[in-house]
Amino acid sequence: MPPPRPSPPRNTAQNDPHLPPPGKRPCPFCLKGIAWIDYKDYPILKKFTNYFSSIKKRYYTGVCLRHQKMLKTAVERARFMAIIAYRK
Amino acid sequence: MPVLTPSTEEARIYECIVLFSLQLSEKEYAQALASIEQIFEEKGGKKLAKDVWGKQGLAYPIKKQTEGQYVVYLYELSPESAQAIDAALILEKPVLRHLLVKIPKHYEFVTFAERASAWAKEKENEVQEKEKEREETLKQKMIHRAAKAAPPKEASKPLVPDAGGSLEEKLGEIISDEDLRL
Numbered sequence: 497m498p499p500p501r502p503s504p505p506r507n508t509a510q511n512d513p514h515l516p517p518p519g520k521r522p523c524p525f526c527l528k529g530i531a532w533i534d535y536k537d538y539p540i541l542k543k544f545t546n547y548f549s550s551i552k553k554r555y556y557t558g559v560c561l562r563h564q565k566m567l568k569t570a571v572e573r574a575r576f577m578a579i580i581a582y583r584k
Numbered sequence: 585m586p587v588l589t590p591s592t593e594e595a596r597i598y599e600c601i602v603l604f605s606l607q608l609s610e611k612e613y614a615q616a617l618a619s620i621e622q623i624f625e626e627k628g629g630k631k632l633a634k635d636v637w638g639k640q641g642l643a644y645p646i647k648k649q650t651e652g653q654y655v656v657y658l659y660e661l662s663p664e665s666a667q668a669i670d671a672a673l674i675l676e677k678p679v680l681r682h683l684l685v686k687i688p689k690h691y692e693f694v695t696f697a698e699r700a701s702a703w704a705k706e707k708e709n710e711v712q713e714k715e716k717e718r719e720e721t722l723k724q725k726m727i728h729r730a731a732k733a734a735p736p737k738e739a740s741k742p743l744v745p746d747a748g749g750s751l752e753e754k755l756g757e758i759i760s761d762e763d764l765r766l
Contacts (some may be wrong), residue, residue: 537699576681579681582643
């Protein structure tokens with residue numbers, strides 16, 4: 497019987513070889529010294545939402561709790577203003 | 585733009601984003617803009633900035649419309665009037681959506697044009713970085729392949745073939761030279 501084949505990585509972004517392992521990533525907002533997250537800034541919101549436009553987990557993105565809360569309000573406002581979708 | 589601070593203690597600075605329907609004619613659109621600015625003025629608002637985004641696609645249809653035009657205002661208002669304005673904006677017919685929020689600390693007003701140019705620059709930089717990375721990986725691959733394809737090295741040979749004592753003679757000559765200063 498042949499040995500079982502290794503399962504392929506589920507998400508390439510989550511298993512990026514250049515990044516530190518998930519759970520040990522630095523906060524990208526803290527690194528840039530961002531004081532507030534704008535709900536009108538589409539590219540930033542898109543970066544931190546997945547295909548179904550739900551907010552990515554802190555474990556994978558490395559965002560600190562303070563910035564994750566800011567991100568949440570920004571995403572909610574952007575969704576209301578139809579800048580990003582509620583659900584794809 | 586400098587850091588925004590309200591002129592009086594009671595006043596706050598609010599950011600209002602309004603989404604207009606795209607089915608309006610130019611005249612109706614101008615009227616709608618005027619009526620909204622009038623609402624703010626009636627409540628004693630002080631206009632600080634205005635930014636028109638223009639025609640934009642919506643992430644999901646609102647009232648069967650897939651496109652709209654956004655306008656961002658920055659007003660100095662009292663909290664009570666802000667509440668009243670929020671209620672008054674709901675009644676405006678050409679307005680699909682509106683959002684009136686207090687600005688956060690360290691807020692900076694950035695126009696849509698400035699933001700768009702910054703996005704374009706970021707994209708360009710990303711593309712350039714990706715190309716660089718690709719070239720580097722290609723180079724490393726080529727080097728790796730060349731090293732694999734090359735035949736295994738033979739046993740190291742002496743660089744200078746031994747010429748049967750002629751070298752020693754020459755060396756002796758050089759060392760014994762009187763002009764030589766070591």
